[in-house]
Amino acid sequence: MSARTRVWPGIPYPLGATWDGKGVNFALFSAHAEKVELCLFDSSGQREIERLVLAENTDQIWHGYVPGLWPGALYGYRVSGPYEPQIGHRFNHHKLLLDPYAKQFYGSLHLRDEHCGYQVGHRDADLSFDTRDSARDMLKCVVVDTRYNWEGDRSPDGPWSRTLIYETHVRGFTIRHEGVPHHLRGTFAGLAHPEVIKYLQSLGITAIELMPVHAFVDDRFLTDRGLRNYWGYNTLCFFAPETRYLSGGDLVEFKTMVKRLHDAGIEVLLDVVYNHTAEGDQMGPTLSFKGIDNASYYRLLPHDRRHYINDTGCGNTLNLMHPRVLQMVMDSLRYWVNEMHVDGFRFDLAVTLGREEYGYDRAGGFFDAIRQDPAMSRVKVIAEPWDIGPGGYQLGSFPAGTTEWNDRFRDTVRRFWRGDDGMLSKLAPNLLASSDLFEHDCRRPWATVNYIASHDGFTLxxxxxxxxxxxxxxxxxxxxxxxxxxxxxxxxxxxTTDPGIRQIRLRQRRNMLATVLLAQGTPMLLAGDEFGRSQQGNNNAYCQDNEINWLNWDNPTPDEREFLDFVRRLINLRRDHPVLRRPRFMHGLQASKTTGLRDVDWISPGGSTMSDYHWQEPKARCFGLLLAGDAGEHFTADGYPETDDALLIIFNAGPATTPFRMPSVRGAGHWRCLLDTTQPQLASGELLLDNGGEFQMESWAVTVFALVMTDTD
Known part of the structure; x- marks a missing residue:
């Protein structure tokens, strides 16, 4: 045996393949395996050149050190053990398995019958055993050198109160961008291109949230129909980036993207899927976890361990109650923070992550691990607060330090602007950051992520x-x-070509985005909504890697250019007025020393505080939200007092113009219009109204006024 292939004992930590400059240490967890073999491949990934037994097992970690092995080496595992699906074991040494800690993959994966541990079509289904070797058509893990020159990189570390999230897809965002070189489109390098970054800066967003970039698999039922898993919620490995987004096949590309976005003042958030994997249910393929230790990595039905608990709707549920599985997830998160410098995560189906034996628990092990972790405690954490399991809807029930996608805000705003009855009392709490849901445990208003559209559903x-x-x-x-x-x-x-319908659609788009950006909380914008992106009515475009999903940057119409300008004005308005992004919940209790106004008040069209009658009137469509800019104690991140003008935001979702009397405020001179969705090009201050004067509030409109005091007039 040559010096290079002699396997030394090595060490059980860290897990994965670790190069130390002289060789590579391999460590793999499996509690139930009987034998683990390391398979090395030639540079083509097609020929297995060596098979080395990892004979050492310490605390259920199989490990060995191969001297003389260098970054770029291709490898996989074969794991032997019982094939007894009835008790949860699915070992099959004929299947090449991917390292759960692999940092990079080589090749592409097209699922075939050979990737299944059982004989597809056999009368015994998954209880049968397949002896075909899957290595030739399998991805190969790559030994990597994680070193990178991060000199000068610094996270923008933007405060939540100033955060504006922009949800997008690496491929779809740049694949048709004429300013990006063709060979870089649809990749991390394309997203890092100066033309793209300049656009993001001009828009005013502070954080870009990328749909899944962890390596994922195209489902076989999709490829059989000529489709792909475009969204990427089918994770294969939690450490490796998806190869289709690497233009040059090097991890440096992702790191360079992060560094350039940081230089532009933009944070990078990742949408991550730790609730299930691409291996599916008992009829799915054996690619990694299932063949390494199925009974440990997955939650199985307690009285029928052949089958999987499926709280995710995707066939399986990752078993975060197992300490080694929880360790893997936490190691993954730390890797993306410490090694890849990302600034936060959006957790897909986060209720699943908090499930214990007895159900969802916001004080469960995963959330405890997040809150105490030195790396994770300093980044942004966003939860999708539902799954399909028992008690799976948990909006507002996540622990301190977590923000949540607020679908109640989304649906309420949609219904209000659709003209549904009885929506005023439902909309109001959502405009004030849904304190009824999020104020517990000293959480702040930014705990709610407000949005009107996301990747899942209709575009705006x-x-x-x-x-x-x-x-x-x-x-x-x-x-x-x-x-x-x-x-x-x-x-x-x-x-439609009908000009009237086109104009009301534009106005309603302005109204809904204005509602998102003028509400308290953390706003999120779906990429392309700022210039009329359509998915042709597809509200579940997860499998469409084509023009249905790709952003179209070509020659926007004059209406769409005007709409984009309006969105920029709206974002700037939120940035320039701290009263729109208060760090504390408002309840109408604190009063301004200057005007006597309460920190928040609700104004009827008659100009007075709304009564129970106004709130309970089902046909009411028009009301005002009055925010006193100098009421209460508000401070900047640097500790300086932060005051603002009083703002009156008027909403009218009715079909008729409504006379609206402006509140009469002591010491005030007049009200200055800052924004009007019926006149998107109206300059700030072009419309002035007397203190206590009457205003004709147009139908289907949002208008924002600032109070100008007499001594500052």
Whole structure:
């Protein structure tokens, strides 16, 4: 045996393949394996050149050190043990397995029958045993050198109160961008291109949230239909970036993207999927975890361990109650923070992550691990607060330090602008950061992530253009996707040349985005909503790697250019007025020393504080939100007092113009209009109203006024 292939004992930590400058240490957890073999491949990844037994097992970690092995080496594992699905074991040494801690993969994976541990089509289904070797058509793990020159890199570390999240997809965002060189489009390098970063800066966003970039798999039922898993919620490995997003196949590309975005003052957040994996249920492939230690990595039904608990709807549920599985997730998160310098995470189906034996627990092991971890305690943590398991809807029930996607805000705002009855009392708490849900445990207003559209559902443009979903291209007879969208096509389903309908659609888009950006909390914008991106009515475009999902940057119409300018004005308005992003919940209790106004008040069209009658009137569509800029104690991140003008935001979701009397405030000179969704080009201050004067509030509109005091007039 040569010096290079002699396997030394090595050490059990860290897990994965670790190069130390002289060789590589390999460490793999498996509590139930009987034998672990390390398989090395030639540079093509097609020929297995050596198979080395990892004979050492310390605390259920199989380990060995291979001297003389260098970064770039390709490897995988074969793990032997019992094949007894009835008790949870699915070992099959004929299947090449991926290292759960692999940092990079080589090749591409197209699922075949050979990737299954059982014989596909056998009468015994998954109880049968397949002896075909899967190595040739399997991805290969790559030994990597993680060193990178981060000199000068510094996270923007933006405060939550100033955060504006921009949700986008690495491929879809740049694949049609003419300013990005063709060979870089759809990649991390494309996202780091100066033209792209300049656009993000001009828009005014502070954090970009990337849909899944962990290595993932195209589901076989999709590829059989000529489709792909475009969204990426089908994770194969929690450490390796998806190879299709690497233009040059090097990890440096991701790090360079992060560094350039940081230089531009933009944080990088990752949408991560630790609730399930790409291996599916008992009929799914054996690619990694299932063949390494199925009974440890997955939650299995207690009285039928052949089958998986499926709280995710994706076939399996990762077992975060197992300490080694929880360790893997935490090691992954620390890796992306410490080695890749990302600034936070959005946890897909986060309720699953908090499930214990007895159900969801916001004081569960995963959340405890997050809160005490030195790396994770300093980054942004966002939860998707639901899954499909028992008690799976947990909006507002996450622990301190967590923000949450607020779908109640989304649906309430949609229904209000659709013109549904009885929405005033439902909308009001959402405009004030939903304190009824989020004020517990000393959480702050930014705990709610407010949005009108996300990757999952209609885009903003489709929300005002379609009454029904149109998912036929997905090949599921239009049965997939959520049936309730609270949308309004305003008279015609889909595209129209009718100028009246086109104008009301534009106005409603302005109204809904204004509601998001003028509300307390953390706003989120879906990429492309700022210039009319459409998915042709598809509200579940997870499998469409084509023009349905790709952003179209070509020659926007004059209306869309005007809309983009309006969105920039709206974002700047939020940035310039701290009263729109208060660090504490407001309850109308604190008063301004200057004007006597309460920190927050609700104004009826008659100019007075709203009564129970106004709140309970089902046909009421118009009201005002009055925010006193100098009421209460508010401070900047540097500790300086932060005051602002009093702002009056008037909403009218009714079909008729409504006379609205401006509040009469002591010491005030007049009200200055800052923004009007019916006149998107109206300059700030172009419209002035007397203190206590009457204003004709247009139908389907949002208008923002600032109070000008007499001595500053």
């Amino acid at each position: 443009a489709d929300l005002v253009s379609y009454n029904e979903r149109h998912n036929e291209a997905n090949g599921e007879q239009n049965r997939d996707g959520h049936p309730s969208n609270f949308s309004n096509n305003h008279g015609v389903e889909g595209l």
